[in-house]
Amino acid sequence: MRAAERRRQLDAELLAHRDLWHPQPFREARPAWCERWPALTAALLALDDADVAHLNDDTPAALRWLAAYLPDVDVLLPLIDIPLAARVPPPVPGERWAWEIPGRKRSQIEAFAGAVQPGGEGVIDWCGGKGHLGRLLGLAWQQPVHTLEIDAALCGEGEQLARRIGLNHRFLERDALAVADWPRQGQHAVALHACGNLHRRLLEHGAGAGVSRFDVAPCCYYRGVETHYQPLVASGSLQLTRDDTRLAVTETVTATPRLTRQRDQGIAWKLAFTAWRAQVSDSPYKTFKPVPAPWLRGSFADFLARMAAREGLPPPEARHLASIEATGWQRQREVLRLSIPRHAFRRALELWLVLDLAQYLETCGYAHRLATFCDRHLTPRNLLLSAWRS
Numbered sequence: 001m002r003a004a005e006r007r008r009q010l011d012a013e014l015l016a017h018r019d020l021w022h023p024q025p026f027r028e029a030r031p032a033w034c035e036r037w038p039a040l041t042a043a044l045l046a047l048d049d050a051d052v053a054h055l056n057d058d059t060p061a062a063l064r065w066l067a068a069y070l071p072d073v074d075v076l077l078p079l080i081d082i083p084l085a086a087r088v089p090p091p092v093p094g095e096r097w098a099w100e101i102p103g104r105k106r107s108q109i110e111a112f113a114g115a116v117q118p119g120g121e122g123v124i125d126w127c128g129g130k131g132h133l134g135r136l137l138g139l140a141w142q143q144p145v146h147t148l149e150i151d152a153a154l155c156g157e158g159e160q161l162a163r164r165i166g167l168n169h170r171f172l173e174r175d176a177l178a179v180a181d182w183p184r185q186g187q188h189a190v191a192l193h194a195c196g197n198l199h200r201r202l203l204e205h206g207a208g209a210g211v212s213r214f215d216v217a218p219c220c221y222y223r224g225v226e227t228h229y230q231p232l233v234a235s236g237s238l239q240l241t242r243d244d245t246r247l248a249v250t251e252t253v254t255a256t257p258r259l260t261r262q263r264d265q266g267i268a269w270k271l272a273f274t275a276w277r278a279q280v281s282d283s284p285y286k287t288f289k290p291v292p293a294p295w296l297r298g299s300f301a302d303f304l305a306r307m308a309a310r311e312g313l314p315p316p317e318a319r320h321l322a323s324i325e326a327t328g329w330q331r332q333r334e335v336l337r338l339s340i341p342r343h344a345f346r347r348a349l350e351l352w353l354v355l356d357l358a359q360y361l362e363t364c365g366y367a368h369r370l371a372t373f374c375d376r377h378l379t380p381r382n383l384l385l386s387a388w389r390s
C-alpha cells in the first residue's frame with residue numbers, strides 16, 4: 001500500500017477514535033468515552049491482572065478484544081501490520097568491532113545492519129553515539145564512515161574503538177540541529193534511534209543536500225515538538241499534541257517481575273498523591289515535575305511528605321496515610337485497565353508519524369520502503385524507513 005493511502009486510512013481511523021486514545025486515564029478518572037461505551041468500560045474493569053498485562057502489551061490482541069465492543073476498530077490490524085525486512089548478517093570477521101557494546105544494543109545494531117544495503121559513497125551515522133553502527137557498516141561494506149555526534153566524550157571513545165581496528169572512521173562533534181555541511185551529496189545516511197527533531201532534521205536537510213540513501217529507525221517523536229506536531233507533509237485533519245506523540249513511544253519491552261512491581265508502585269503512589277492533592281487543594285488535575293526515583297523506593301509516608309513539601313501543600317496527616325495509599329492502588333488498578341484502548345492505538349500513531357517522513361521523502365524524489373528490522377521485544381522502536389533516489 002502506498003504511503004499516502006495508508007496514512008489517509010490511519011488518519012480516518014485515528015480521528016474516528018480520538019476520544020479513546022487522546023484522554024489520559026492517569027489524569028481523568030473516567031474519560032468521557034466510559035459513558036459512551038458502558039459495556040466496554042465494565043468489561044475492562046472486570047479483567048484480571050494477567051489479561052490486563054497481555055492486552056496492554058500486545059496491540060493486535062487488544063484491537064481484536066476491543067472489536068467486540070467497538071465495531072470497526074479491527075480495520076486497523078492490516079494497517080499496522082508491517083513486514084519484517086529480509087535480513088542478511090553483515091559479513092564481519094571476528095568480534096573486535098563489537099568491543100564494549102552491551103548485549104541488547106549490539107543485537108539491535110546487528111539487526112539494523114542486516115536489514116540495510118549499501119547505497120552511497122560513504123556512510124554517515126547520524127547521532128551515532130560511539131559510532132557502533134557506523135563501525136559495523138564501514139567494516140562490512142569497506143567504506144569510509146563519518147559519525148556525527150554532539151557528545152565529545154562519546155566521539156573520543158568512538159575514535160579509539162575505530163583506531164583499534166584500523167577503520168577509516170571519522171567523528172564529527174557537531175550539533176545535528178545546527179550543522180549545515182553534513183550530510184553530503186551522495187552519502188548514505190543511517191540513523192538508529194535519533195530522537196524526534198534529530199531524525200526529522202536529517203531527512204529535511206539530507207534530502208536537500210542530495211543524500212543518495214537513507215535508512216532511519218526513528219524514536220522519541222515528541223522531541224522538538226512544542227505544543228503540536230508540525231507534519232512535514234499535510235494530510236487529512238488529524239492534529240497531534242505533544243502528549244499524543246509521546247503516547248506513540250510509551251510502549252516498553254516486557255520488564256522483569258521486579259521492575260513491573262516497581263512500575264506499578266510508582267503509578268499507585270503518584271495517583272495517591274494526585275487524589276490527595278485534589279482533596280486538600282480542591283483544584284483540577286495539573287501536571288507535576290518528574291518524581292526522583294529514590295523517593296519511590298522508600299516508605300509511602302516519606303514519599304507523600306516530600307511531594308507535599310515540593311508542591312507547596314500542607315503535610316499529610318499520619319492517620320490518613322493508609323487510606324490515601326489504598327486510593328492510589330485502587331486508581332492504579334483502574335488506570336491500567338482503562339488505558340488498554342489508548343495503548344491499542346500507539347502503533348497506529350507511530351506509523352502515522354513515520355508515514356509523514358516517508359511522504360516527505362517521496363515529495364523530494366525518493367522511493368521508499370517501510371519494514372521492521374527486528375522483533376519488538378528487542379526494541380519496540382523497530383520501524384525502518386529506507387529511501388533511495390528514484
Ligand SMILES: C[S@@+](CC[C@H](N)C(=O)[O-])C[C@H]1O[C@@H](n2cnc3c(N)ncnc32)[C@H](O)[C@@H]1O
Pocket residue numbers: 105126127128129130132133148149150151154174175176177191192193194195198
Ligand atoms: C538514543 S542515542 C542513539 C545512539 C546510536 N545511534 C545508537 O543507536 O547507539 C541518541 C544519540 O544522539 C545524540 N544527540 C543528542 N542530541 C544531539 C544533537 N543535537 N546533535 C548530535 N547528536 C545528538 C546523543 O548524544 C546520543 O548519542
